[in-house]
Amino acid sequence: MSRSLAGLLRRSIAAFPAAQSSAIASGCFYRSATCYSTTVPHDPDTHEDFIPTSKLEGSGLSLNKIVEQDVNENPVMIYMKGVPDLPRCGFSSLAVRVLQEYSVPISARNILEDPELKNAVKAFSNWPTFPQIFIHGEFIGGSDIILNMHQTGELREKLKDTSDGQEKVE
Ligand SMILES: N[C@@H](CCC(=O)N[C@@H](CS)C(=O)NCC(=O)O)C(=O)O
Numbered sequence: 094m095s096r097s098l099a100g101l102l103r104r105s106i107a108a109f110p111a112a113q114s115s116a117i118a119s120g121c122f123y124r125s126a127t128c129y130s131t132t133v134p135h136d137p138d139t140h141e142d143f144i145p146t147s148k149l150e151g152s153g154l155s156l157n158k159i160v161e162q163d164v165n166e167n168p169v170m171i172y173m174k175g176v177p178d179l180p181r182c183g184f185s186s187l188a189v190r191v192l193q194e195y196s197v198p199i200s201a202r203n204i205l206e207d208p209e210l211k212n213a214v215k216a217f218s219n220w221p222t223f224p225q226i227f228i229h230g231e232f233i234g235g236s237d238i239i240l241n242m243h244q245t246g247e248l249r250e251k252l253k254d255t256s257d258g259q260e261k262v263e
């Protein structure tokens with residue numbers, strides 16, 4: 094593992110000492126003000142003008158089709174909280190940092206921007222949490238799995254057919 098990635102793993106815990114015990118209990122490193130793990134319940138009394146809608150729906154494709162297209166057309170696709178340059182959750186941040194160890198293009202969608210997309214991705218993969226990573230159309234899993242695959246060398250194998258998908262040498 095590169096030194097930067099090992100550092101990130103340590104900082105994920107160390108940066109939030111006060112929240113550490115509750116964070117570990119809840120699975121949330123960013124608990125308190127910046128945690129996005131809660132789902133906003135749909136209020137049946139909300140006027141339909143204010144019900145969250147998907148930005149992607151205007152494309153004419155169903156959200157399920159959009160996800161299918163995303164994962165088939167992009168060698169590495171991640172659905173995450175935030176964007177690769179500004180992850181909004183420690184788990185998404187970790188997954189991006191792992192993928193950035195390789196010279197592969199990373200395609201991403203921010204599910205925080207689109208609750209409908211978030212539900213569509215969960216239904217597509219049958220996986221309840223984010224991040225969600227797909228490689229060559231295959232659902233891989235979340236941050237624990239991608240980190241483990243990186244550590245065992247399995248990720249390098251998976252990415253080796255992707256254009257210049259070699260682990261970066263540091
Ligand atoms: N162990 C998981 C951690 C991911 C996780 O627990 N994500 C939570 C908090 S960000 C989540 O997505 N919860 C459901 C949601 O927010 O809709 C992994 O390996 O990816």
Ligand code: FES
Nearest residue numbers: 121128129130182
């Ligand atoms: S753990 Fe809180 S947003 Fe991901």
